[in-house]
Amino acid sequence: MTAPPRYRTDPRALATRLRALLTAQVPVACGVYAGLAAPVAASPLHARITHTLATAFVAGADVPRFESPPSLQLRLLTAASWGRVDGLSGEMTAFPADLASSLWWRVAERLSGPLSTAERQVACELLLRLGYPQRAAALFPMTDALSPSFALEQLAVLRCHLPASAVEALALRGARSGLPASVRRDLALFVVFRAAARGVDSTSLRAGAALAVKASSELPSSALQRARLHRAIAAVPFVQRDIAETHRLLGRALDSLTSVAPGPALVDRLAWEDESYALHGFLVRTHLAVGLAARAVEYSDSLVELSPGDDRTWALRGDALVACGQLDEAVEAYTRGVSLGGWGAARAHYLRGHVLERLGRVAEAAEDYVLSQRIDPTGSASIGRDEQPQVRAEPRARGRGVGERRDAVRRRAQARAAQARSDLAQAGEQAVRQVVQASMRGLG
Template identity: 70%
Template sequence: MTALPRYRTDPSPRALAARLRALLTAQVPVACGVYAGLAAPVVTSALHARITHAMAVAFVSGTSAGVPRFEPPPSAQLRLLTAASWGRLDGVGADMTTFPVDLASELWWRVHERAGGPLRTAERRVACDLLLRLGYPQRAASAIGLSVIDARHHVLSPELAMEQLAVLRCHVPASVVEAIALRGARSGLPAPVRRELALFVVFRNAARGADSTSMQAAAALAVKASSELPAKGFAGMLQRARLHRALAAVPFVRRDIGETHRLLGRALECLTSVAPDPSSELDQLAWADEAYALYCFLVQTHLTIGLGERAVGYTDELVSLSPGDDRTWALRGDALVACGRLDDALDAYAHGMSLGGWGAARAAHLRGFVLEKLGRAAEAAADYVLSHRIDPTASISAGIGQVRAPARDAGRRRAQAREVQVLADLARAGEQAVREVVQASMRRIS
C-alpha cells in the first residue's frame, strides 16, 4: 500500500490572504458560480452548492418551513476563494450590498432584500444558514437577532439554537462553542434541539480525532434525545442514519473498527430503507446529503484498516452523488493509490484539478506524487509547481521524493515573478482589498 503525503494548509487569516493573492494569478477558475453570485448550478456544481441554491430559492419564495437541516458546507470561505479564482477581488468584500453587479444573479439580490425584512422563525433559520454559507457572518447574526455575543452567559433559543451556535463559531473559540452545545444538550430544550446539539459535539470531536469525555457524554445524550422522537417516516429514518453515523465516530477514534462498521452498517440500513419523494427537490437533496456524508465516512474507515478495494467501491457512490465536489475525487484518488492502481488515481486527481479553485492544489500535489512514483519526473514537477501556485501556504509532512524540491523551488521563482507582474497590472488596490477583507471579517470566518 502506497503511503500518501499529508497535505495541510494554514488556517490563519494571514494564510487566507496569501491564498487569495495566489488564486488571482493561478488561472484555475471555479466553474460553479453558486457561492459567488448565486448563479444556477451547473454540471460541475457540488452537491453542497446545489443545496445552497435550493435553500436560496425556497427562502425567497416563502417556503422556508419545508427546508430541512443539511450538513455544513466544507468551507465558510467559498465565496472569497471562488471570486479570487476568477480574478475578482471586488467579490470578496464583507458587505453584501457592495457585491459586483455583473456577478450577482437576480436571486442574489432577492436574498439580500428578503433577509433585510421581517422574518418568521423558519425564515430566520434558513436566512442564517444561507448567509453563513455565502460568507456573511455578521449579516447572519443580524438575521437571527444575535447582536450581542457573550459566550459566558449565552442561553440557546429553543427555536434557533443551532443557528446561534453556528454564528458563535465565527466569534469564539471552538472549545467554548462545544461547551455551550453540551450544556444545551443537557438542558430542558426540546428533544430535537438537544439531539442536534449533542450530535454537533460528537462530530466536532470526531473531526479532531479526540476520544474525550465530552464526546462520550454527547453520544449518550444524543441517544437519549432520539429515544423521545419518532423513528419512522422519511425524516425519522434520515435522523436515525445520522445518529448511527455519529455514534460510529466514538469507536472509530478509539480504533475499534469492528464496532465502527457495525454502527455504520446500521446507518446504511436506515438510509437505504427510505426513498425521497421524487417530486420534492429538497427531500432528494436531504437524502443525498446524508448519503454523501455516510459514504465519505465509510471510505475513510476502510482506508484506515487497509481495505482499499472496498473503499474504491464506496467512492463510486460519491461520484454518483456529487461528481462536482473536489472531495469526491480526493477520496477516490486516495483509495486508488491505496490499492496500487496508480494510473487510475492519476485520472481521479486530474478530475479534481479540472474543477478549479483552491481544491485543485491538493489534487495537483498528489497527482505529482503519483507521477513521481511512476518515474515521470518532469510531469510531476509541473504538477508540484501548479499546486504551489494555487496554494503557497500548504505544508507536506511525509512521502515526498527527491524530484520535488528543486522543481518546486524553480517553479516558485517563476510563479513569483509572474505574480509580481500581474499584481502590478491590477494596481495596489488589489492587495489593499485583500488586507481590508481579512482584517474586517476573516478572523470570524476562519
C-alpha cells in the first residue's frame, strides 16, 4: 500500500505561521503552554511533563532528565491559536494576567531569587519548554568550554542561536574530553539523537554512538538508561539499512524498558512514559520503513495509551493504518489530530485530505487541503500545482467535471484567504508584526 506523503513546512517561517494561527480559529485544547494551566485529558505527555517540572521547580524538588519537547515555540503557537497576540511577548512577566495561572507567577517569582545548581538545571529546561531562551541563557555563564554542571543546558540554549553542525561539534568535543562520564554520555546521546533525526548516515552519528557506549560502560546504569542507550545506537544500523541489527537493538531497548515498572512518584512515572513514548515512536517509524505496517499499528497502540493528546501520536498511527490499507481507520486517526487544534491540525488536515482523496471523497479532501493551508500557509497544502496531490474525480462520478470542481474549490479557497486577510487587518496588522518580530528576536 502506498504510504501517505510527508507533510513539509518551512521551519523558518514562524512569523507567517503565527499570523495565520491568529485568525484560523483552531485553539489548542491544552493550556499548559499558555500560562501553565493544569493539564486536561487532551494534554500531551510533554505538556504534563512541563507542568510537573514547573511544580517541582517551585517546590525545590529533584527531577530526572526528560526528552526534549517537540518545539521551542509551543507557547507562541499556543497563544496564537487562541488569537492572543499579547501572549507572544518575550518576557515571562509580561504574559497576560487572565491566561497565567498562579503556578506561572510562582515560577516567575522563584526565578528572581537565588538558585542552586540543580534548580538552575530545572529552570533552564522549563524556560526552554516555555519558549524563553534568552532568560534561560542568563542562568549560567555561556563560555567556549562546556561546564560539567550545565553542559546540556548550554547546548540547549546554543541550539537556539547556532547552526546544528556547530552545536553538535561542540557536544562531540565535550564527549571526548575529561568531563565526568555521565556528562560525556549525555553529550554523546545529544549528538546521536539530533544526527539521527536527519535520517542519513554521518560521521557525527557514528562517533556519537561509539562515545555513548564508551561512557556508559564506565557507569552503573538503570533500566531506563539502558533503554535510552540502545534506542540511540539503533539509529546507526537503521540509517545504514541494516534492519536486523536495528530490530535487535530496539528489542533490547524494549526489554530493558519493560523489565521495570514505573516508580510510584509522579516524576518517575513520567520519566518512564517519556522514554516509552520515544521508543515506541521509533518502533513505528522503523517498521513502516521496512514494510511491516501491521506491527507498526500494534506499536502505535502504545502511543495512543501514553499520549492521546499529542498530534504526533495520531499522525504516526494514521500513517501506519494507511500503510495497512485501513483507510477509513486512518481518517479517524487523522481526525483525532485535527480535534487537538493548533499548528498540528494543519498536518492532520493535509494527511486526512490525502486519504479522503484516495477514498474518492473529493469535496471533503479539497476542504481539508484548504483548511490545512489556512492554518499553515507554508505547509504542503501550499506547494506548487505540479507537486500538490491532485483531487481526482470519483469513479463513475456524475455531475460536474473535474475542472469545474477544481474551479469551485479554488474560488472557495480564495474567498477564505480574503476573509483571513480581512480578519487579520481588523486585529491590527502592525500590532501583530511588532509582537512577532519581538518574539523572533527573543528566539534568537
